[in-house]
Amino acid sequence: SQQGEEDPQALSIQEGENATMNCSYKTSINNLQWYRQNSGRGLVHLILIRSNEREKHSGRLRVTLDTSKKSSSLLITASRAADTASYFCATALTGTASKLTFGTGTRLQVTL
Amino acid sequence: NAGVTQTPKFQVLKTGQSMTLQCAQDMNHEYMSWYRQDPGMGLRLIHYSVGAGITDQGEVPNGYNVSRSTTEDFPLRLLSAAPSQTSVYFCASKKDAGNQPQHFGDGTRLSIL
Numbered sequence: 001s002q003q004g005e006e007d008p009q010a011l012s013i014q015e016g017e018n019a020t021m022n023c024s025y026k027t028s029i030n031n032l033q034w035y036r037q038n039s040g041r042g043l044v045h046l047i048l049i050r051s052n053e054r055e056k057h058s059g060r061l062r063v064t065l066d067t068s069k070k071s072s073s074l075l076i077t078a079s080r081a082a083d084t085a086s087y088f089c090a091t092a093l094t095g096t097a098s099k100l101t102f103g104t105g106t107r108l109q110v111t112l
Numbered sequence: 113n114a115g116v117t118q119t120p121k122f123q124v125l126k127t128g129q130s131m132t133l134q135c136a137q138d139m140n141h142e143y144m145s146w147y148r149q150d151p152g153m154g155l156r157l158i159h160y161s162v163g164a165g166i167t168d169q170g171e172v173p174n175g176y177n178v179s180r181s182t183t184e185d186f187p188l189r190l191l192s193a194a195p196s197q198t199s200v201y202f203c204a205s206k207k208d209a210g211n212q213p214q215h216f217g218d219g220t221r222l223s224i225l
Contacts, residue, residue: 004154030211031211033213033214040218041218041219042116042218042219043155043204043214044216045214045215048211048212048213050211088154090154090155096209098143098145098160098162098206098209099145099157099160099170100157101154101157101171102147102154102155102156104153104154
C-alpha cells in the first residue's frame with residue numbers, strides 16, 4: 001500500500017520559477033525524506049526531516065512538515081534546467097527509521 | 113568513492129530461470145535494502161538487512177531471497193523468474209538503523225520473457 005502520495009504528478013515550469021511539490025501520508029512517521037531521480041539513474045537523497053521538525057533548508061531547497069495534516073512540501077527556488085527529474089517523498093514509520101515507503105513521485109520539467 | 117554498485121545493469125531472463133542481482137557498498141554501512149520500481153508506482157521494499165547475518169522481509173518479498181554474509185555485499189536472488197518480476201531493481205545502503213539518508217545504486221533493469 002502507498003504511504004505517500006505526491007501532488008502534482010507532473011509539473012512544467014520555466015527556468016527561474018519556483019517549483020512546489022506536495023506529499024501526503026497516512027500513518028505516523030519517524031521521518032520523511034525527499035529524493036530526486038534523474039532519468040535512468042538511481043535516487044539521490046535531498047533532505048531528511050524528522051517528525052519533531054517543521055522546516056529544513058538545503059541550498060535552494062526548502063522542506064516543510066505538518067504532522068497534524070500528515071503532509072510535507074518540497075520547494076525548489078529559482079529552478080534550473082538541471083532540476084528536471086522525478087521527485088519522491090519517502091516515509092519511515094514510527095518505530096523504524098529505516099524501512100521507507102515511497103510515493104509515486106512528481107515529474108518536474110524545467111524549460112529554458 | 114564507488115558508493116553502491118549494482119551488477120548487472122541490464123538483464124533479460126526467460127520465465128523459470130534463476131539469477132542473482134549483485135549489490136556492493138564500500139562505505140561500511142550496516143543497513144542495506146532492495147527495492148523494485150514499477151511504472152506509476154513508487155519504490156517498494158523487497159528485503160532489508162540491518163547487519164551481516166541479519167535479514168528481514170519488506171513489503172513484497174515473495175519470489176526473492178537474500179543473504180548477508182559480509183557487510184559489503186547484499187545479493188538478491190530470483191528463485192524462478194516470472195514476468196511479474198520485470199522491473200527496475202535498486203539497492204540502497206545507509207550507515208545504521210538511525211535517521212540517515214539512504215544511498216542508492218543506479219539500478220538493474222530486468223526483463224522476464
